[in-house]
Amino acid sequence: MAVLSTPRSAVQLAGKGQPVREHLFRIALISSLAIAFIFLAALLTYVLVEGWPRLDSRLWENMPSIRDPEIAGAQSAITGTLWVISLTALFTIPTGIAAAIYLEEYADKSRWWNRVIELNIQNLASVPSIVYGILGLGIIARALALGFSVITASITLGLLVLPVVIIASREAIRAVPPSIREGSLALGATQWQTISRQVLPAAIPGIATGSILALSRAIGEAAPLLMLGAVSFIRFNPDGVFASYTVLPIQIFNWISQSREGFHYLAAAAIVILLAILLLMNSAAIWLRNRYQKRW
Amino acid sequence: MTSGQRRLSAAATAAIVVALSAACGGTNTTPPAGEGTASANASQAAGGELSGQVKADGSSTVAPLTSAAAEFFAEEQPKINVTVGTSGTGGGFEKFCNGETDISNGSRPIKDEEKAACDAKGVKYAELTVATDALTVVVNKENTWASCLTTDQLKKMWEPGAEGKITSWKQVDAKFPDEPLKLFGPGTDSGTFDYFTDEINGEEGASRKDYSPSEDDNIIVQGVTGTKGGLGYFGFTYFEENADKLKAVEIDSGNGCVAPSSENAQNGTYTPLARPLFIYPSVESAKRPEVAAFLDFYVANIAKIATDAKYIPLNSEQEAKLKSDLDTLKQG
Numbered sequence: 001m002a003v004l005s006t007p008r009s010a011v012q013l014a015g016k017g018q019p020v021r022e023h024l025f026r027i028a029l030i031s032s033l034a035i036a037f038i039f040l041a042a043l044l045t046y047v048l049v050e051g052w053p054r055l056d057s058r059l060w061e062n063m064p065s066i067r068d069p070e071i072a073g074a075q076s077a078i079t080g081t082l083w084v085i086s087l088t089a090l091f092t093i094p095t096g097i098a099a100a101i102y103l104e105e106y107a108d109k110s111r112w113w114n115r116v117i118e119l120n121i122q123n124l125a126s127v128p129s130i131v132y133g134i135l136g137l138g139i140i141a142r143a144l145a146l147g148f149s150v151i152t153a154s155i156t157l158g159l160l161v162l163p164v165v166i167i168a169s170r171e172a173i174r175a176v177p178p179s180i181r182e183g184s185l186a187l188g189a190t191q192w193q194t195i196s197r198q199v200l201p202a203a204i205p206g207i208a209t210g211s212i213l214a215l216s217r218a219i220g221e222a223a224p225l226l227m228l229g230a231v232s233f234i235r236f237n238p239d240g241v242f243a244s245y246t247v248l249p250i251q252i253f254n255w256i257s258q259s260r261e262g263f264h265y266l267a268a269a270a271i272v273i274l275l276a277i278l279l280l281m282n283s284a285a286i287w288l289r290n291r292y293q294k295r296w
Numbered sequence: 297m298t299s300g301q302r303r304l305s306a307a308a309t310a311a312i313v314v315a316l317s318a319a320c321g322g323t324n325t326t327p328p329a330g331e332g333t334a335s336a337n338a339s340q341a342a343g344g345e346l347s348g349q350v351k352a353d354g355s356s357t358v359a360p361l362t363s364a365a366a367e368f369f370a371e372e373q374p375k376i377n378v379t380v381g382t383s384g385t386g387g388g389f390e391k392f393c394n395g396e397t398d399i400s401n402g403s404r405p406i407k408d409e410e411k412a413a414c415d416a417k418g419v420k421y422a423e424l425t426v427a428t429d430a431l432t433v434v435v436n437k438e439n440t441w442a443s444c445l446t447t448d449q450l451k452k453m454w455e456p457g458a459e460g461k462i463t464s465w466k467q468v469d470a471k472f473p474d475e476p477l478k479l480f481g482p483g484t485d486s487g488t489f490d491y492f493t494d495e496i497n498g499e500e501g502a503s504r505k506d507y508s509p510s511e512d513d514n515i516i517v518q519g520v521t522g523t524k525g526g527l528g529y530f531g532f533t534y535f536e537e538n539a540d541k542l543k544a545v546e547i548d549s550g551n552g553c554v555a556p557s558s559e560n561a562q563n564g565t566y567t568p569l570a571r572p573l574f575i576y577p578s579v580e581s582a583k584r585p586e587v588a589a590f591l592d593f594y595v596a597n598i599a600k601i602a603t604d605a606k607y608i609p610l611n612s613e614q615e616a617k618l619k620s621d622l623d624t625l626k627q628g
Contacts, residue, residue: 065614
């Protein structure tokens with residue numbers, strides 16, 4: 001969360017012994033970074049080269065076509081993705097922050113149920129996404145009768161990333177120094193005033209970063225949505241929360257499995273669009289963090 | 297996954313929901329129920345233009361055909377929103393029999409347990425044959441020995457007993473060279489797999505397991521292209537698209553070698569691997585004007601749609617049957 005910066009003097013205080021080991025350790029760290037970076041660069045180059053001929057306005061102006069890859073576009077998938085992810089954010093961010101405030105500021109850790117809740121949230125963060133798809137199908141689509149619609153997808157994806165939002169928000173709230181709270185309370189503020197005027201504003205950078213990273217995960221999910229009726233062929237943009245929809249990962253998956261080569265280029269171009277949306281979201285996270293960051 | 301298993305897993309995950317809503321400290325607002333199932337009511341606009349939504353789901357083999365139909369249809373009725381999902385034949389019937397879709401695409405006929413599920417929910421349907429597929433057995437271009445295989449030879453390669461034993465072409469036929477046999481095929485969720493195992497091995501789902509399975513036919517193409525002793529099978533459309541990379545094997549089921557082709561699939565000589573592809577419209581849905589309009593269009597233009605989507609069109613006899621089946625459906 002980068003709220004706590006490491007003391008600057010640590011480097012100067014380090015001992016002078018074992019230079020070879022120090023060196024090897026540094027090389028190991030850099031090569032770890034290089035592995036991640038090389039794979040990302042290779043992936044980006046590959047999709048850019050493969051998708052370049054199709055990376056033009058047809059992609060967002062045209063609707064999908066099964067008949068001709070040349071006139072096919074991903075407009076319904078792009079708008080579907082934006083619809084689903086916006087609703088997911090609306091659902092999951094307030095819920096996640098509220099849960100984090102409760103757990104950090106109100107919950108009594110000596111009570112066993114609060115510890116059970118904590119443990120469960122940690123576990124939920126590692127449940128495979130297809131399980132959430134089954135949950136969404138059984139509970140949200142059928143029991144709550146919301147059907148195979150944008151809202152079902154959003155709530156399911158919201159549940160999927162909620163643990164991540166809660167954990168990130170808790171870290172951010174915990175990183176606000178206790179002295180801020182104590183000062184506020186000492187001046188006669190109530191607990192809620194302290195939280196809403198001191199703690200939350202100070203925790204915004206961490207919460208925003210965590211939430212946007214969580215949404216970035218949601219935007220790339222295809223597995224749970226396959227169960228929730230994201231269709232592979234739709235020539236209409238969603239016109240409300242109960243509309244049928246598709247999202248970019250599903251559209252990409254569908255195009256890749258087509259037999260005609262033209263669709264494979266189209267899939268690569270759509271991957272570039274998906275990466276661009278992700279990049280925009282991550283830039284927003286960085287901007288928010290820098291804009292609101294406070295140092296004590 | 298059967299519907300029973302799915303219900304069970306839904307029940308199991310309900311426990312997670314309870315834990316989760318507790319974790320949210322009661323702030324988790326439940327969305328209002330009952331507002332869903334936004335089944336758009338069709339409204340007749342001026343000039344015979346309809347609006348509304350038609351939901352199709354099911355086999356990924358049939359999806360391109362129904363999608364092509366939807367695309368042609370959009371030129372005529374731009375306000376009718378036809379969506380096509382690819383949950384697989386089984387997954388499609390599960391939704392269809394739950395009343396959640398209007399049309400189910402199938403690459404095999406409906407199974408008895410699926411019929412029972414539909415009956416339980418009171419969903420009535422018709423079975424319409426819309427195109428023909430010729431399951432095509434392919435080998436590497438460098439394979440000079442196997443230009444025609446008998447169904448017995450195929451069975452020898454694919455039957456469950458062959459697992460770990462039949463690893464060389466020489467074991468299939470003494471005339472073949474001692475080249476390692478590498479098999480590629482669709483995964484077990486696929487209707488294509490069901491059909492092939494039923495016809496060749498004599499029992500649906502019975503197959504050796506030590507082959508490279510893939511739900512993506514492109515992977516099978518790549519596998520066979522890259523392996524001299526490779527053999528795989530998939531739908532005829534996929535072979536046509538990749539005819540420059542692969543060699544199709546003629547099939548001998550006792551009446552001589554027959555090549556997979558549109559003509560042979562249509563005239564019924566390509567046995568046993570020519571199979572019909574179906575759509576299952578719901579009788580109830582077909583009463584809605586937008587669904588009826590789509591079905592009328594689909595059937596009336598079936599030859600054009602099938603040719604455009606690179607499927608094997610029906611022969612004239614089958615097409616006449618399709619038309620009369622649709623008429624029967626509309627009468628109730």
